[in-house]
Amino acid sequence: MNRMGSTAGGGVETNELSKFLTAIRDDIRLRILNALCQADRNVNELTDILKARQPVVSHHLSILRMHNLVSVLRNGRQRFYRLNTQHPYVKYRDCLAKVLRSLKMS
Numbered sequence: 001m002n003r004m005g006s007t008a009g010g011g012v013e014t015n016e017l018s019k020f021l022t023a024i025r026d027d028i029r030l031r032i033l034n035a036l037c038q039a040d041r042n043v044n045e046l047t048d049i050l051k052a053r054q055p056v057v058s059h060h061l062s063i064l065r066m067h068n069l070v071s072v073l074r075n076g077r078q079r080f081y082r083l084n085t086q087h088p089y090v091k092y093r094d095c096l097a098k099v100l101r102s103l104k105m106s
Contacts, residue, residue: 023067028052028060040082
């Protein structure tokens with residue numbers, strides 16, 4: 001490992017990809033991203049879609065925010081979450097959507 005925290009042959013890009021894959025490795029986080037690909041949503045909408053408790057959804061949203069995959073829009077007291085289209089790996093969203101669809105089928 002070099003001083004930047006990446007492997008000798010992989011470079012920083014490999015390290016960033018590894019962080020991205022770690023962020024999306026959980027089924028709930030993948031389902032949140034899938035829901036946000038369709039529209040901005042608040043926590044209540046996500047809990048209904050995911051059939052999960054609010055603290056669980058909030059926890060996973062915080063992880064996605066920490067990895068800069070999701071951003072927050074405030075509208076009064078409401079917070080709406082949206083997919084961060086500025087994230088370097090979000091450009092692979094079409095590929096990710098295919099993976100999500102295949103997971104639904106299995």
